[in-house]
Amino acid sequence: MDLKVLATVFGVVFLAELGDKTQLATLLFASKSPGNLIAVFIGASAALIFASAIGVLAGGVISQYVSPKHLSYLAGAGFLLIGAWTIWQGANLN
Numbered sequence: 030m031d032l033k034v035l036a037t038v039f040g041v042v043f044l045a046e047l048g049d050k051t052q053l054a055t056l057l058f059a060s061k062s063p064g065n066l067i068a069v070f071i072g073a074s075a076a077l078i079f080a081s082a083i084g085v086l087a088g089g090v091i092s093q094y095v096s097p098k099h100l101s102y103l104a105g106a107g108f109l110l111i112g113a114w115t116i117w118q119g120a121n122l123n
Contacts, residue, residue: 042081051073051076055069
C-alpha cells in the first residue's frame with residue numbers, strides 16, 4: 030500500500046467533506062436522535078464507505094478506457110459547468 034496516496038486521498042476527501050451537505054445532514058440526524066448517536070455514526074459511515082466504493086470502482090473501470098489526464102480535464106470541465114450553471118441559476122432568481 031502506498032502511504033503517500035493514502036494520506037493524500039484522506040486529506041483531500043476529509044477537507045472536501047467538512048461542512049458539506051452530507052456532514053450537515055448527519056449533524057441534523059444526530060441532533061434529532063441524541064439517544065442513537067452510534068446508529069447515526071454507523072449509518073453515515075456505511076453510506077460514505079459505499080459511496081466511496083462506487084467512486085473507486087467507477088474510476089477503475091473508466092481508467093481502462095480514458096487516460097487519467099483526460100479524465101482530470103473532463104472532471105475540471107464538469108466542475109466549471111456546474112459552477113457556471115449555479116451562478117446562472119442564482120442570477121435568474123431575481
